[in-house]
Every structure is written in structure tokens, then in C-alpha cells.
Amino acid sequence: MQIILAPDSFKGSLSSPDVGAAIKKGVEAAVPEASVKVMPLADGGEGTVDALVRGTNGSFFKTAVQGPLGERVEATWGILGDGKTAVIEMAEASGLPLVEKNRLNPLQASTYGTGQLIETALDHGCTKVILGIGGSATNDGGAGMASALGIQFLDKNGEELPAGGESLLYLDQIVTDNLDPRLQQTEIMVACDVTNPLCGPNGASEIYGPQKGAAPDMIKTLDKALLHYANMIKEQLSINIIDVPGSGAAGGLGGGLLAFLNGELRPGIDIVLEVIEIEKELQRADLVITGEGKTDKQTTFGKAPMGVGQRAQRTRIPVICISGSLAHGYEQLEKHGIQACFSILDEPKTLEEAMNETDRLIEETVRNVMNVYRL
Structure with a gap:
């Protein structure tokens, strides 16, 4: 299984390379035989x-x-x-x-x-x-x-x-x-x-x-x-x-x-995806995992997961989005190539508590998601 990991940063918590590393750990824990390529993203701003x-x-x-x-x-x-x-x-x-x-x-x-x-x-x-x-x-x-x-x-x-x-x-x-x-x-x-x-x-x-x-x-x-x-x-x-x-x-x-x-x-995001040549990588991918700190209606206005979803949609590659939180409007991403969105929160906690353990929460969420995906 060829899996591309193309997340944005979780602002204030983890850089996009660090988010990619946490997602990779979760994937490998559930699907150790997978071939994983990390492609950290940004949308032109910080990172x-x-x-x-x-x-x-x-x-x-x-x-x-x-x-x-x-x-x-x-x-x-x-x-x-x-x-x-x-x-x-x-x-x-x-x-x-x-x-x-x-x-x-x-x-x-x-x-x-x-x-x-x-x-x-x-x-x-x-x-x-x-x-x-x-x-x-x-x-x-x-x-x-x-x-x-x-x-x-x-x-x-x-x-x-x-x-x-x-x-x-x-x-x-x-x-x-x-x-x-x-x-x-x-x-x-x-x-x-x-x-x-x-x-x-x-x-x-x-x-x-x-x-x-x-x-x-x-x-x-x-x-x-x-x-x-x-x-x-x-x-x-x-x-x-x-x-x-x-x-x-x-x-x-x-x-x-x-x-x-x-x-x-x-x-x-268009510039970034061109530079890293993500479309070339999508030709041989089975699954893409993207992510960001908060996914909501604003994501559909050119943020990183939206850009990834649109390009994967052209080649019919499924995309999963892992986010710090999901808010109103995130479901609109289903029209733009993202099949499912998941929040990493596992129990009620303050924003500070969540940000202090973001890497663990990402890893565990991805592991659970991939266990279901394998079925």
C-alpha cells in the first residue's frame, strides 16, 4: 500500500513536518507494511x-x-x-x-x-x-x-x-x-x-x-x-x-x-503543491492523509486539505483529513475529494492540554483510523 501524508501545520502546536512524522507513526503502527511518503505542506503563510x-x-x-x-x-x-x-x-x-x-x-x-x-x-x-x-x-x-x-x-x-x-x-x-x-x-x-x-x-x-x-x-x-x-x-x-x-x-x-x-x-497552496510535484506522487498512491489544526467552512477557500483533495479527486485517490478540531462546514469537503474527516480529541480537555499532546493524539487517531481502513 502506497500512502502519501500531506498535512499542513497545526498552528501554535506542531509544524507540518512534525505533523507528518506523527501521522507516519500512526500509519506504521497499524499498517507496518505500508510504503509511506511524507510531503509537508503550507498555504503560503507560516511554515x-x-x-x-x-x-x-x-x-x-x-x-x-x-x-x-x-x-x-x-x-x-x-x-x-x-x-x-x-x-x-x-x-x-x-x-x-x-x-x-x-x-x-x-x-x-x-x-x-x-x-x-x-x-x-x-x-x-x-x-x-x-x-x-x-x-x-x-x-x-x-x-x-x-x-x-x-x-x-x-x-x-x-x-x-x-x-x-x-x-x-x-x-x-x-x-x-x-x-x-x-x-x-x-x-x-x-x-x-x-x-x-x-x-x-x-x-x-x-x-x-x-x-x-x-x-x-x-x-x-x-x-x-x-x-x-x-x-x-x-x-x-x-x-x-x-x-x-x-x-x-x-x-x-x-x-x-x-x-x-x-x-x-x-x-x-497551488504554488506549494506544484513545487513538491504532488500530482506525480498521486499517480502511484493508494491513499492520502492530509490535516490541519482546524477544519471548517474556511478550509474550502483554498487551504491545504482542500488543495490536496481536489488533486486527488482527479485521480480517484481517497483522502482522509486529520484535524485538531472539526467545526461547522467541514462536511462540505466531501464534495472536494476528501472522503472523511476526524478530530484528534479523545476526551474533554482545554485547548492548552490538547496542544501539549498533539503529536500523541495525532498518532493514536491515525492508528485507529488505519485499523478501520484495513478492514
């Missing part, structure tokens, strides 16, 4: 670098870059096994976890460090960059990222704008002459799982500003600044990013990547 680098036998790197508020941070990124594809999580350089809650300030937070990571990847000879853009602390439209790569944003006096989203209100000129020329030969794939436009009631500032520390008056300022920024890009570069789905991702970083790096915005 994407880890999953893709490990999944392709690549290499990890740490680089000192500028954090969201200008502080020095050590960011982890990787190069895939092909030696030419970099994988970067913007949250490593410009993410919410890097800023204490009482210091969050989207008016000044910058994506400059994300641009530094892209530049570092170019210095390592990479000609393709996979960039996960979830979890940002920023609302600068990617202007900081572009600045790190050579773009200049000037006010009416010819002075460079300070970092942050608020300063975009004073943008008068965009100078692209010094953009790193290596980017002309570099493919930028952006793992983007939201469809928010740049501005307006569903835009970056209105929807995601509050979690970054934006009060109502800040939200109005940031939205106005991004609208002006987009208008300047349209006027001076002839690129319209205002209403493009996903342009509002990561505080407008999606729009900045479109405008300055010709980035391609795609669902993160």
Missing part, C-alpha cells in the same frame, strides 16, 4: 519556507534585515533543491510577530526588510522567488520593499519619503531608474490567499488595518494614502493596481509586487 525547503532537499539561510519599525531582525529563508528558486515569508522580515502589541504602528511600519530578503536571494544567484505574504505588520503598499530594491519615492521637493504607509500621502514622483536590473530576469510568484482590492471598504486598510494597530482615524489616513499611491502608479507607470484582486494583501504589498516586480499573484 511555507520550512515545508518547501525540506520537501525539495533545499537549504536554509538566516539574514539580518530591517524589521517593520526599523529594528534589526534575523530572517529565515531558503533555496529549494533546484538551487535557483528562493522561498521567502514576508512575515520573517515585516510580520506582526516581530512587533510588540503596544508598539504596532501601520502608519510607519515598512516592508523594507522584505525587499532586502529578495535582494539577498538575487545575490545568491536565484532567478525565481516564491514569496508568501501572510501575516504582515505593514500598510505601505510595498513601497518599503520596492525602496530596498532601488525604487525611489519622492515628495514635491524631490526628497525621499520616510518609511511607512502614512508618508504615501505626499508621494509626488516615482523613480524606477535604479531598480535592480536582475529583477528583469527573475520570476516572482506571490502566494496570496486573499482577494481584497487595495482600497475602499474591502481594502487593505479597512479590513486588515485594525489587527495591525490602526484606529478608525488611522484607517482613513492609510486608505487615502494607498489611493493616492495607486493613482501615482497609474499616472506615472501606466499600471492600474487599485481594483486587482489580491492587491490589498499584506497591507498592499500584493499591489506593490504587481507594480514594481511584475509579480504573479496565485493561491499559496
Whole structure:
């Protein structure tokens, strides 16, 4: 029996490689003769670098870059096994976890460090960059990222704008002459799982500003600044990013990547599954086990188990989903290639208790599921 294990992480508890290891133990306890292949997943957010680098036998790197508020941070990124594809999580350089809650300030937070990571990847000879853009602390439209790569944003006096989203209100000129020329030969794939436009009631500032520390008056300022920024890009570069789905991702970083790096915005799980070549593995599989921390209606909007189920469905391979918990809407996955879903909870317990023994709970649940499957 050929079994593929393709889980996402159980956020806050186990990484996707660790989840895969626990599932493998459960499978082998019940079906020791099975041939098991672990293919850890991520959907473009946290864990994407880890999953893709490990999944392709690549290499990890740490680089000192500028954090969201200008502080020095050590960011982890990787190069895939092909030696030419970099994988970067913007949250490593410009993410919410890097800023204490009482210091969050989207008016000044910058994506400059994300641009530094892209530049570092170019210095390592990479000609393709996979960039996960979830979890940002920023609302600068990617202007900081572009600045790190050579773009200049000037006010009416010819002075460079300070970092942050608020300063975009004073943008008068965009100078692209010094953009790193290596980017002309570099493919930028952006793992983007939201469809928010740049501005307006569903835009970056209105929807995601509050979690970054934006009060109502800040939200109005940031939205106005991004609208002006987009208008300047349209006027001076002839690129319209205002209403493009996903342009509002990561505080407008999606729009900045479109405008300055010709980035391609795609669902993160699609990128990940392509890179690890899961469809090739499915050709010889008898069963797939996927999983995530919580499975509910949101899973059907492009999360890892959904991506796995859809691809397995094409080749009629059964899929089982193992989850930390099941909530309303999980049953919809039956329409998308997942035959059964199981929660790992074995008795009433607190979330903290469950998270402290996730690996054991996964292993035991999978063992029981596989004992039934053998029948």
C-alpha cells in the first residue's frame, strides 16, 4: 500500500513536518507494511519556507534585515533543491510577530526588510522567488520593499519619503531608474490567499488595518494614502493596481509586487503543491492523509486539505483529513475529494492540554483510523 501524508501545520502546536512524522507513526503502527511518503505542506503563510525547503532537499539561510519599525531582525529563508528558486515569508522580515502589541504602528511600519530578503536571494544567484505574504505588520503598499530594491519615492521637493504607509500621502514622483536590473530576469510568484482590492471598504486598510494597530482615524489616513499611491502608479507607470484582486494583501504589498516586480499573484497552496510535484506522487498512491489544526467552512477557500483533495479527486485517490478540531462546514469537503474527516480529541480537555499532546493524539487517531481502513 502506497500512502502519501500531506498535512499542513497545526498552528501554535506542531509544524507540518512534525505533523507528518506523527501521522507516519500512526500509519506504521497499524499498517507496518505500508510504503509511506511524507510531503509537508503550507498555504503560503507560516511554515511555507520550512515545508518547501525540506520537501525539495533545499537549504536554509538566516539574514539580518530591517524589521517593520526599523529594528534589526534575523530572517529565515531558503533555496529549494533546484538551487535557483528562493522561498521567502514576508512575515520573517515585516510580520506582526516581530512587533510588540503596544508598539504596532501601520502608519510607519515598512516592508523594507522584505525587499532586502529578495535582494539577498538575487545575490545568491536565484532567478525565481516564491514569496508568501501572510501575516504582515505593514500598510505601505510595498513601497518599503520596492525602496530596498532601488525604487525611489519622492515628495514635491524631490526628497525621499520616510518609511511607512502614512508618508504615501505626499508621494509626488516615482523613480524606477535604479531598480535592480536582475529583477528583469527573475520570476516572482506571490502566494496570496486573499482577494481584497487595495482600497475602499474591502481594502487593505479597512479590513486588515485594525489587527495591525490602526484606529478608525488611522484607517482613513492609510486608505487615502494607498489611493493616492495607486493613482501615482497609474499616472506615472501606466499600471492600474487599485481594483486587482489580491492587491490589498499584506497591507498592499500584493499591489506593490504587481507594480514594481511584475509579480504573479496565485493561491499559496497551488504554488506549494506544484513545487513538491504532488500530482506525480498521486499517480502511484493508494491513499492520502492530509490535516490541519482546524477544519471548517474556511478550509474550502483554498487551504491545504482542500488543495490536496481536489488533486486527488482527479485521480480517484481517497483522502482522509486529520484535524485538531472539526467545526461547522467541514462536511462540505466531501464534495472536494476528501472522503472523511476526524478530530484528534479523545476526551474533554482545554485547548492548552490538547496542544501539549498533539503529536500523541495525532498518532493514536491515525492508528485507529488505519485499523478501520484495513478492514
